[in-house]
Amino acid sequence: MIGSLLGVAIWFGAPAPSTRIEAQSQTTPLSYTAGQGEQGEVAYVEHCASCHGRNLDDGAYGPPLKGNDFRQKWGSRSAEGLFTYTSTKMPPAQPGTLGDATYAQLLPVLLQENGSQPGARELPGDPEALKAMSPPNWPRAGGGGLAPRVIVPPGPPRINPLDRIRPVTEAMLNKVPDGEWLTWRRTYDAFGFSPLKKITKANINDLRVAWTWSLPNGPNESTPIVHDGVLFIHSYGDKVQALDAATGDLLWQYSRRLPAGVAASIKRGISIYGTRLYVPTSDAHIVALDVKTGKVVWDQAVADPKKGYRMTGGPLVARGKVMIGTTGRAEGGNYIAALDAETGKEAWRFYTIARPDEQGGKSWNGLPLEKRNGGSVWIPGSYDPVQNLAFFAPGNTYDTGPLRTLLSQPGVTNDALYLDSTLALDPDTGRLAWYFQHQANGQWDLDWAFERMVLQLPVNGGLQSVVVTAGKQMIFDIVVTETGKYVSSIDLGLQNLVTSIDARTGAKTTDPNLLPGDGQTKMVCPHVSGGRGWMPTSYEPATRILYVPIVEACMDLVPVAEGERGSLSTGVRWTVRPRPGSDGQYGRLQALNLETKKTAWVERQRAPLTTGTLVTAG
Template structure:
């Protein structure tokens, strides 16, 4: 053996002796495929009690908190946060939430491309591209974006833009099954993803206005095949005890009530909670629920729009519902994340469900029976004049009700004081963090192009404007202590808040906006401890995970959803590029 070779072997042996556990750094790192193959199947127990390193579902945990228990990145060191890696995504509306499990990060790209990446390096493991119909691609827009996926066993479950549910092998990306739920040509579409409980895949349908009467639905599917096990209609059908809640309008003329986002789950009660959106068309006089007729036993509440539905995930049976806004005529959904929080109410601890609608009013109900408990207003609004403190019944400001032939001012308006970008809750401090926007709309119902099928909610001109007396700031992040409903802090900024928020156990809250700035706030004071300017609008859901003991914060950016673009009309001086959807991943620098 030559002398140089001997020296090399000796060096290796010495190094081996010095390395912990005798390991020698390998010249060839573990391959991306190996990482995926080593991934453990996701069990029910994992979903109920996820590893702190993982982010296994849209809001991370069944209770919908959107909270990371990781604390390596904290108030003292967040100033050192830097880019760990970045990954370009398909251009388009980017509202996505990564899923992370055992060091593998799964990301949804605009127009139905799914990728598995090495969560530590961003290296591609596998990619799935759906072959979408050209006509659907031509339509483009928000319908090709999805907010989340689900993982269960060894499958990654995705909802596609052509209204299918598809299970992919999480290790290879191969299609395990492909189930057609509805015909996309008729306007059915998915804008969010599945939610899995005890092997039941649940998915909310959206759209439901394109000549398809009867409203939307939430369906339950067999995890092994995708076969539909049950369907809950989000609009009362003739066999429903609340059928008589649409002012006498028959089923054929009822539209809307989308299930815009995934649900939450209470294992103790074995109940899943889904929010339901607004009825279509938005203007009540157009949809026939105004003026209200005198129908014995009837109402014009338009059930189950703007409600929480408590559903048995095994059977699809609705146990109870609570409607927050009757006969919505503004597109002010109460459709978003349903947080399951045990809170002190009236001297006792109640099992509450906390949700915040587009009005920006935080509301708590008893999640065992739907009883209303309390509400707290955040952004300026003029739609609700008062709330009955016993029942939660809302008295509507009639001056804010749109009428055909008139222009009315309503605050907030259709993109919402909060929209689909999610709020999040830190259980350690009992604090809810909310991405909010302050604005109003001069709303004028207007006719549509005759001869065309009806496809959506609109049918009005929404001239969005700042709130009267505004200082010009539109976006803000609020911290509200839910135990006493006090606002701890509020950080206001010019740019609309367009991304979800992420609190962590490190005492931080991450949030981003239309101006491309991604910030880390001190969760106790709202002081900005770190910020960076990315390449595009922060319009996704930030998550945090760890690999090999290192904490990462990931957020997807892109040119903006329709909701973000609507808000951006308030700040025309703030532009974002057309292209450039990117997944940004941040971490602290390595000590060496």
């Protein structure tokens, strides 16, 4: 069965998580000071009045926060419950973003506007202290309600899956339990395959929504982690939430406060290992969170955003190392860093742009290091425990102009290593075991930056462990896992750039007429977003079929006016266009048999595909 793996929402149902807060035995009524009431009014006007109204009951977009209905709902419930609700659900567009101090300031104004008088004792801002306090037993209009000082017995103890969550071991990562999703594509080999069988073509129409959970506004591309009944979600705005997978209830939440001048960016994954969750941040840190509480265990800077670095991929954890690549246009290019999973200390660093005095250093057309940039790693890596190799995929550069025309200097090339390559690194040391460059001197922003699958295929009469990947051109390259030796390629036939592939080396020859930078408009297929983009493929090992989400579109590379840089430094910008002879269908799902190199089937639709794929055993 094939289904969508959504990067923007939780796909298997989420009523917003249960907001019912059971009444508990309380010993202390809520109290607040007049000063706290005044502070609460200021906070309310700034953050809440636009929806609920200045008077708390005259808003066009939010329910009344005073009066009989409000008092009936929240009377005799714990103050901690009211605080938790507001701090995790409000404001609806950006829940949890105001900070605990602001949410605590709002409680006094709610009490004040519902008839409670200030006193001498301050209301605490600590959620734990609020657990022992409750709002007044406000009487309902017309009678009814609890009598004053009546204590409602607590409900039955709630089962919290975090109480029984187990540490994630290397054995579990090497062989992921059937119901778990422990890495970006579930398993180290990046298959995106689930062995679960209950959902089949025969019963899929019987599925119903169990619960829903709204993510913060903004682009959300991260894949959740699922372990022991807990769903860990990393969403836009640097927020991590732990949810009960059975009910959708929020168990804990972590929000990153970004420094001034740093904007939130997308991320594509988080990792779990031991008792910690490893989270990339928009200010280029890795934060280790305790899986049971969401509290920070360590916080380590990986790069400096002031120098142009970002991290939009996700971490790979193997052999006690947390490995992640940087992105951006910093001078000297990007790198892959490995942190010690226990302490956060940097263990090694590998630069994705060859240094002038190292292997590949003369492949940059004579450019000094400070003029070299690119090599962003914006997709999480994969790992082969048999060979003990981690695989990463640096993309290309936007500064293509200096690489366009080869200099006539001995030993100098314009291949630009290690752009558009597969890098095989030793996770213990960061040593480069091998590399394979899929496209030399990429002048079109058609990255080979996506997942590297590690799988078994028949090669020369026997099974061989190979690494399989494709760039935006939808050409799949197959190389030997141990050595990087080229095996073969499969071209899906939706590109017009590569005219031939060397059967021995895999080197690609491109159409010289499509080289940008000569002042002419070039029509290139696919579009710069990719026939296949960051939306991942999935692989079914039993059938050796790969499921590929595709967008059928091309682009015109249009020269910009004199003095303008353009999208690429060859002086062009891109515009989207349909493929020649298009029938108006842009979305394509293609099932490719990697053993026979034949297409099993194709499903096309009008709308472009904007999600990855998931394949299951059912």
